[in-house]
Amino acid sequence: xxxxxxxxxxxxxxxxxxxxxxxxxxxxxxxxxxxxxxxxxxxxxxxxxxxxxxxxxxxxxxxxxxxxxxxxxxxxxxxxxxxxxxxxxxxxxxxxxxxxxxxxxxxxxxxxxxxxxxxxxxxxxxxxxxxxxxxxxxxxxxxxxxxxxxxxxxxxxxxxxxxxxxxxxxxxxxxxxxxxxxxxxxxxxxxxxxxxxxxxxxxxxxxxxxxxxxxxxxxxxxxxxxxxxxxxxxxxxxxxxxxxxxxxxxxxxxxxxxxxxxxxxxxxxxxxxxxxxxxxxxxxxxxxxxxxxxxxxxxxxxxxxxxxxxxxxxxxxxxxxxxxxxxxxxxxxxxxxxxxxxxxxxxxxxxxxxxxxxxxxxxxxxxxxxxxxxxxxxxxxxxxxxxxxxxxxxxxx
Amino acid sequence: xxxxxxxxxxxxxxxxxxxxxxxxxxxxxxxxxxxxxxxxxxxxxxxxxxxxxxxxxxxxxxxxxxxxxxxxxxxxxxxxxxxxxxxxxxxxxxxxxxxxxxxxxxxxxxxxxxxxxxxxxxxxxxxxxxxxxxxxxxxxxxxxxxxxxxxxxxxxxxxxxxxxxxxxxxxxxxxxxxxxxxxxxxxxxxxxxxxxxxxxxxxxxxxxxxxxxxxxxxxxxxxxxxxxxxxx
Numbered sequence: 001x002x003x004x005x006x007x008x009x010x011x012x013x014x015x016x017x018x019x020x021x022x023x024x025x026x027x028x029x030x031x032x033x034x035x036x037x038x039x040x041x042x043x044x045x046x047x048x049x050x051x052x053x054x055x056x057x058x059x060x061x062x063x064x065x066x067x068x069x070x071x072x073x074x075x076x077x078x079x080x081x082x083x084x085x086x087x088x089x090x091x092x093x094x095x096x097x098x099x100x101x102x103x104x105x106x107x108x109x110x111x112x113x114x115x116x117x118x119x120x121x122x123x124x125x126x127x128x129x130x131x132x133x134x135x136x137x138x139x140x141x142x143x144x145x146x147x148x149x150x151x152x153x154x155x156x157x158x159x160x161x162x163x164x165x166x167x168x169x170x171x172x173x174x175x176x177x178x179x180x181x182x183x184x185x186x187x188x189x190x191x192x193x194x195x196x197x198x199x200x201x202x203x204x205x206x207x208x209x210x211x212x213x214x215x216x217x218x219x220x221x222x223x224x225x226x227x228x229x230x231x232x233x234x235x236x237x238x239x240x241x242x243x244x245x246x247x248x249x250x251x252x253x254x255x256x257x258x259x260x261x262x263x264x265x266x267x268x269x270x271x272x273x274x275x276x277x278x279x280x281x282x283x284x285x286x287x288x289x290x291x292x293x294x295x296x297x298x299x300x301x302x303x304x305x306x307x308x309x310x311x312x313x314x315x316x317x318x319x320x321x322x323x324x325x326x327x328x329x330x331x332x333x334x335x336x337x338x339x340x341x342x343x344x345x346x347x348x349x350x351x352x353x354x355x356x357x358x359x360x361x362x363x364x365x366x367x368x369x370x371x372x373x374x375x376x377x378x379x380x381x382x383x384x385x386x387x388x389x390x391x392x393x394x395x396x397x
Numbered sequence: 398x399x400x401x402x403x404x405x406x407x408x409x410x411x412x413x414x415x416x417x418x419x420x421x422x423x424x425x426x427x428x429x430x431x432x433x434x435x436x437x438x439x440x441x442x443x444x445x446x447x448x449x450x451x452x453x454x455x456x457x458x459x460x461x462x463x464x465x466x467x468x469x470x471x472x473x474x475x476x477x478x479x480x481x482x483x484x485x486x487x488x489x490x491x492x493x494x495x496x497x498x499x500x501x502x503x504x505x506x507x508x509x510x511x512x513x514x515x516x517x518x519x520x521x522x523x524x525x526x527x528x529x530x531x532x533x534x535x536x537x538x539x540x541x542x543x544x545x546x547x548x549x550x551x552x553x554x555x556x557x558x559x560x561x562x563x564x565x566x567x568x569x570x571x572x573x574x575x576x577x578x579x580x581x582x583x584x585x586x587x588x589x590x591x592x593x594x595x596x597x598x599x600x601x602x603x604x605x606x607x608x609x610x611x612x613x614x615x616x617x618x619x620x621x622x623x624x625x626x627x628x629x
Contacts, residue, residue: 007587009619013626051621058625095628102607102624 001027002046010054011045014061021045021061033060040067051108059089072185076192083138084188087145088179098151109150113143132164132381134195141172141191148176171374190371193342195378223366224314225343230327236302243268277303278351280344282359284309285336304351310339312365317344339365341372348385358388401616404428405437405557411549412441416612418485418527420602421548421595423506425491426531428553429579431571433560434531435489440559444487444529445475453495458502459512471516476505480512483525491530492538499540506546508594535584548595550614554582586614596627 005011008023019041021033026046031053034044042061047054064085073081096102101109120139124131140161147157154176163169171194178187245253249267256266302324308317315335320327341363348355361376363369379385402410404426411417417424426434438444447458460474479486486505494502504512506528511521531553536544556575561568576582586592592613599609606627610620 007585007589008622009588009615010622010626012588012593013628049618051618051625054618054622055625095625102621105621105624108621 002030010047010058013058014042014045018042018061023047025049031057033057033064035064035066037066040065050112051105052112055095055105055109056086056089059093059095060085063089063093073188074185076185076188079134079138080188080192083142084175084179084184084191086142087176087187088184090142090145090149091176091180092149092182094149096150101150106150109146113146117143132168132378136164137168137172137195138191141175144172145176145179165374165377167370167374167377171370174370186367190368193368194371194375222342222368223310223339225308225310225340225347226314226316227319227347228316228331229319229322230329230331232322232325233328234326236321236324236326243270245269276352277354277356278348279303279305279356279358280348281305281307282309282338282341282344282357283307283333284338284362306344306347307333308340308344309333309335310337310365311335312337312339315340315343317347337365338363338369342366342368342375345372345376345379345385349379353384355385356388357385360389361387403555403557404551404553405433405555405559407611408437408551409441411612416599416602416604417549418442418525420598420604421612422508422510422527423547424527424529424549424551425536425547426529426551426553427533427535427584428551428582429575430533431560432553432555432575433557434553435487437557437559438485438487438529438531442485442487442527442529444485445479446487446489447475448489449491449493449495449498451493451495453498455497455501458498459514462515471514471518476501477512477514477520479528480505480510480520480522480526483523486526486528488528488530490532491543492532492534494540494543503542503546506543508546534580535582537584545589545591548591548598549612550586552582552584552614585619596623 003025005023005025011021011023014021019036019039021042022044024044024046026048029048030046031048032046033042034046035042045057045061047057069081069085073084076084094101116139120136124136130136140163144154144157144161147160148154154173158169158173161169161172163172171190175187175191178184178190245256245263245265246267246269247264249269251268253266253268256263303321304319304323305321305326306317306319308315310316315337316333317340318331318333320330345357348357357376359376361373363372363376366372376385376387380387408417408424408426411424426438428434435446439446456474458474458476460472460477462469463472464470473481476486478484501512504510509522510526510528511519513519530547532538536547536550554575556564556568556572560571564571596609596613599612600606604612606624607620610616610623613623615623
């Protein structure tokens, strides 16, 4: 059920230059603002009955400008846009100074936030695998933005939010600081790259307006990475397709036929090899001795082995082995930094499964390094990448 | 948010705290009959009192020429006395605005109020001048220019303390039938220019936003909407 509030007090809070919106009151949870995309003016404010979301929608009506959003959030998927914009308006535009929020609004806001977290915890109890996923992270991130916007200390809010890991907590802090400094576009791209959003057909992507979306698909500008395919001239012995003798099969083992007494294992079968998979080795100096890359080839003799390093501005990724062959020599990258962790991870994600990354997780040198740490953790959690912590397990190798 | 108080308690509080008259000067009390509206106002503010009816001539409101000792002399009506001496002009049955008095009534409700007499004299409101109107129906029945001039609306839906005292032991019996055969009082004050003018007068007088919302008659969701809409 909805009804237009023709004498809305709330709608008087929208500056006239933003438009004269209709105020639609809903009995359900509907809460949104309708904008005229061409003029940027607000047409309608839809609110439920609780104070917090009425304040929230009024803040959108006052401060969300579709034209600015199109510029700032170019290539950002809708869900990331929603969360980042929410964080922006709450950290920058909460209508009251620190601690001056009127008591009834403060009470209802805290009740709303508690109810939201309770709901999240119930869902996580039933589906613990969702912990740390985008909905979990983004809900906590928005809670941090709301509470800190109301005047609580950011560090307390981050601590109380209960992020799944320190990497996510650090990432949340970085995003909040970016939106506080009007860098919401960068924050959104960081958030988007952290969770590897595939853009579905028909899904709304901000800022395209009929124009081509930048190829980086909303991710922040990353350092250049050159991919070098080393000449794969040496056959890896372990990569040979092997056979074993068996008691049944479709192919005979011919030499056995010449034996005076026929053995039971008269047939041959192909050995069960895993012919594919990809290993990416972080070859930055923090990894120490990375020359064992040849040894790692044995883990996936038929797979793809690569290593990468950077020099703060750009980086190189060397494909050392592919399809059962490897390069004769390991080319030393002569670079000691990480720099291109993001592009290298992009490359890894484009390769065949299973994917193994050997790294100490000490990503640095790039503006999205924190995001990439959180991204790696997320990809590990959802089973896309297995991470072998080289620094801790080097003795085993 | 403070608990909702009875209308008469609010009225007494506004008078005692200097919100009315002082910061704002036009108040309407509407509600059930026999609740003590007119008596309370008259007692609290020692008002110049007049009752509207459709056939009322303008003279009854502002005064007129009278033949005294063979000379024509101007005699002030209640409205002019209130303007001149800074008193409260109390108008009962304000919904019955006589057509002859309508435009003068607008002038009496202006801020600052004043009127030009047929004698040519201009009378402006002296400090302390205020207007209280009482009536039974909800304010929707008032002509819009009148409706949008009031700063405060009070809904008399309970018996005043004075009426309860007069009723003695029958106060609770009377309270039980207070709405019997009476028009419904389901009117809510909408946002209007004058509401925000009044809000600003009170803000300049140091009244808190929560109190302003209460004085304007906005409670619950309306109060939080007002606090939100006015916060920057």
